[in-house]
Amino acid sequence: MIEFKQAAKTFRLGNREVQAVKEVSLSIAQGEIFGIIGFSGAGKSTLLRLVNMLEQPTAGSVQVQGVDIATLSQKDLRKLRRRIGMIFQNFNLFTSRTVAGNVAYPLKLAGTPKREISERVEELLRFVGLSDKANDYPEQLSGGQKQRVGIARALATSPDILICDEATSALDPDTTGEILRLLKKVNKELGITILLITHEMHVIQAICDRVAVMEEGAVIETGSVFDTFSNPQHPTTQRFIQSVQQDRPSNTLLKEWRAKGGQKLYRVIFKGEVASDPILSSITQKFGIHFNIVYGSIRELQEKFFGNLLVSFEGEVQAIELVIAELKRTVEIEEVEIHES
Amino acid sequence: MRVDWNTFWPRIVESTGETILMVIATLIFGSILGISIGLLLYVTRKGNILENQLLFQILNILINIVRPIPFIIFLVAISPLTRAIIGTTIGTWAAIFPMTIAASFGIARIVENNLLSIDPGVVEAAKAMGASPFQIIFTVLIPEALGPLILGLTFVTISLIDFSAMAGTVGGGGLGHVAMTYGYQRFDGSVMLVTVVILIILVQFAQWLGNTLSRKIMRR
The missing domain is CATH 3.30.70.260 (ACT domain)
Known part of the structure; x- marks a missing residue:
């Protein structure tokens, strides 16, 4: 579904070069929930943005459904982006639009007929449990509700892939659980492949099938969540595991x-x-x-x-x-x- | 010499009309030009959706050259250009031309500042949804910046009332002209007072309208 092949991203800051992502090779299968975990600055956010070309790789390639996305024209790239929903840590909702307006936006971009838009918006808001908030503005919503709108908006164009940029990091623990359950539902009921990044091990533990651990731009460990938890290899992975399971008393x-x-x-x-x-x-x-x-x-x-x-x-x-x-x-x-x- | 109020009132009405025409016409043309330049400035900025360093620098420097020039000097300085385009340097339309040029550079800066205050994450979200740069400008940037933009334009409108009075002193007509010829040159305080009161009323109205509109759009 998504294939990173020695994908790398180097930023130039003045005379300095910063390697945000170093030759990452990863393969995300259709229908799975794949988590990338790392401390802040590990390069996971940049890696995620390679998937929809919000960042261009400086070496290697990223393939989505078998297509090297760097070869796409601007027009085809915009079409591809409609098949990849994205949600954000800070929700990034349009403050000038209502909840329904936010969810309708990607459909308007895609040129969907008006009647279809209103039906689809209604259906999506029902799916995320916000039917009664259609005419509210984002500032009237709680964090969890905002992220639900973000999810509904990301699902509007019926994407095959959902990428989540620290989607629960700005939420309290209860709301985090709520959003994680919703993501699981998106994966199970709609069959959407999910690629998420997080710095919280309990997010990985709660919903992911497989996990990759990133440090300083490189993937240092990959495996099923079960194997990684029961037998972490790298010291950084062990630290993450210990953050959620206290395996020894003081x-x-x-x-x-x-x-x-x-x-x-x-x-x-x-x-x-x-x-x-x-x-x-x-x-x-x-x-x-x-x-x-x-x-x-x-x-x-x-x-x-x-x-x-x-x-x-x-x-x-x-x-x-x-x-x-x-x-x-x-x-x-x-x-x-x-x-x- | 006393003013004959019977013939004077129609002049006041006519001058007020000229002032309002100058302000509104300038606001319309200046907004079109200023919003375009401001948007161009924003989207060509480093790292933005249509990054273009050369165009950005040219616009940036141009604005910085024009803006600090006092309006009354600017008015005189570009009079050859005014004559070439409007055909004359006297009258209301001859005042609107330099006012539009001066206002559009000010508006461009205000627009740029308002756009810069938009959360870049919102633009990124639109990009991720497959929006083209053109769609981002018209469906994200403008609607998201509209509330503060209206307040900015209200601020500009009030400066324009000030500009129009200055333009009046060099043959542009309007209330400024009346105040100068009757009030200043003939030492008639009562005429001065009347024009000042009318100017205050215009400013109050413009501010009220701007506040009301922006409140409606920003919902606060």
């Missing part, structure tokens, strides 16, 4: 645990199916061992369970070793080190 608490004579702690990671079986309980019972869950979480990732628990065992040392050996066959388990510092 060192103070750990030291306190040890000072009180607490047992060794083990990290147990469950993935998918195993999370539904009573593995811990059945294996420890078999060897007459007690287990104690000290810390951790079990969450949903891409509609699969993902558990990350800190566990201690009580009982004979040898039996504990046997328990660990047996657990290793079905789940990941490792001892947690307590740093002295």
